Amino acid sequence: MAEVLGLGITHYPMLAGADTHMANLLKGTLQDPDIPAERKDPRNWPELARQEWGDDQGVKAAGEHRARLLAGLERCREALDEFRPDVVVVWGDDQYENFREEVIPSFCVLAYDDTEVEAFAVLRKMNIPNAWGLPGDTTYTMRGVPGFAKRLATDVIDSGIDVAYSYEQRKGIHFPHAFANTQIFLDYANVGKEFPYPIVPIAVNCYGEHVIARKGGFARFAEIKAGEQLDPPGPSPARCFDLGRAVARSVRASGQRVALVASSSWSHAFLNDKDWHLRPDSEADGRLYEALIAGDTDTWKKVTTREVVDAGQHEMLNWFCLLGAATELGLELEWSDFVQTEILNSNKVFAVYR
Numbered sequence: 001m002a003e004v005l006g007l008g009i010t011h012y013p014m015l016a017g018a019d020t021h022m023a024n025l026l027k028g029t030l031q032d033p034d035i036p037a038e039r040k041d042p043r044n045w046p047e048l049a050r051q052e053w054g055d056d057q058g059v060k061a062a063g064e065h066r067a068r069l070l071a072g073l074e075r076c077r078e079a080l081d082e083f084r085p086d087v088v089v090v091w092g093d094d095q096y097e098n099f100r101e102e103v104i105p106s107f108c109v110l111a112y113d114d115t116e117v118e119a120f121a122v123l124r125k126m127n128i129p130n131a132w133g134l135p136g137d138t139t140y141t142m143r144g145v146p147g148f149a150k151r152l153a154t155d156v157i158d159s160g161i162d163v164a165y166s167y168e169q170r171k172g173i174h175f176p177h178a179f180a181n182t183q184i185f186l187d188y189a190n191v192g193k194e195f196p197y198p199i200v201p202i203a204v205n206c207y208g209e210h211v212i213a214r215k216g217g218f219a220r221f222a223e224i225k226a227g228e229q230l231d232p233p234g235p236s237p238a239r240c241f242d243l244g245r246a247v248a249r250s251v252r253a254s255g256q257r258v259a260l261v262a263s264s265s266w267s268h269a270f271l272n273d274k275d276w277h278l279r280p281d282s283e284a285d286g287r288l289y290e291a292l293i294a295g296d297t298d299t300w301k302k303v304t305t306r307e308v309v310d311a312g313q314h315e316m317l318n319w320f321c322l323l324g325a326a327t328e329l330g331l332e333l334e335w336s337d338f339v340q341t342e343i344l345n346s347n348k349v350f351a352v353y354r
Contacts, residue, residue, distance in 0.1 A: 006353030023058035034221035049342035072350030092178025093206035096216030105164035111149035121174030155250035208234030244324025262322035264315035265346035272312030
């Protein structure tokens with residue numbers, strides 16, 4: 001009989017960098033000339049933002065934020081080691097990495113064999129030193145389970161949900177960081193060494209209308225005002241919920257010990273257009289977190305694609321997948337933590353479901 005553990009974590013790239021650089025995303029945003037000057041003035045920011053920014057532009061706050069994140073990751077890793085999974089299935093977003101103009105699948109199971117992954121590829125692009133002081137070209141092996149992955153894709157398709165599959169990663173681009181950082185952060189003390197559990201990634205098109213339009217990243221307001229050529233939407237939150245249920249049914253039939261992981265931060269400042277990319281939408285995040293801890297899946301199931309995009313919660317589609325699986329399997333929330341920030345791009349949530 002299969003046994004299942006559910007985890008929710010972050011793959012926040014700046015956690016892999018030094019504290020001195022953790023607020024770089026905000027610093028870059030403050031250089032956008034089309035953001036009103038009064039909105040960029042720290043004296044007009046919310047109290048928490050002013051406290052975090054301090055007199056060192058967020059360096060002290062970064063250290064405190066890191067400590068909270070590492071505590072959440074440690075709690076999740078302890079649950080993982082106690083559970084001893086045969087395989088770890090991870091829902092993560094492909095941020096204009098494997099999937100570009102040639103094809104953007106709503107969902108794709110990466111049925112890869114063992115893969116050599118460049119640990120700090122994203123940081124190297126941004127010229128940011130890593131937190132471990134390791135060589136910038138450090139690599140590690142992500143162990144794959146292609147047979148399990150193909151069976152999973154087959155089961156999901158047979159259930160009536162179309163899902164793509166991939167046997168090889170795109171050449172000339174780093175491995176999708178949502179999955180790369182999931183292994184790094186769950187094995188924070190041993191980066192570059194062997195992680196004991198194989199991983200099956202499931203890529204979700206979280207960026208939807210912005211995946212090609214913004215190349216999965218930032219946009220200046222001059223570009224937005226000029227009129228973006230938006231892409232078709234990604235899968236709806238409800239569809240992600242359904243995918244999670246289908247994956248859960250496949251896992252239940254597998255007879256294996258499987259950990260299901262949603263990997264993403266919650267709302268992202270650089271996607272929160274209405275707040276000038278200066279802060280995450282903590283209000284929207286708070287409403288969903290309250291529903292999460294109350295076991296109120298109905299509130300989550302009512303969320304629309306438009307609401308997700310307007311709040312900059314694009315990557316939370318991965319969590320809708322996890323909640324769908326938890327609902328299907330009757331998993332209950334054992335522990336969670338909400339880590340709020342105003343200046344470090346995104347709020348982060350950790351969760352353990354059993």
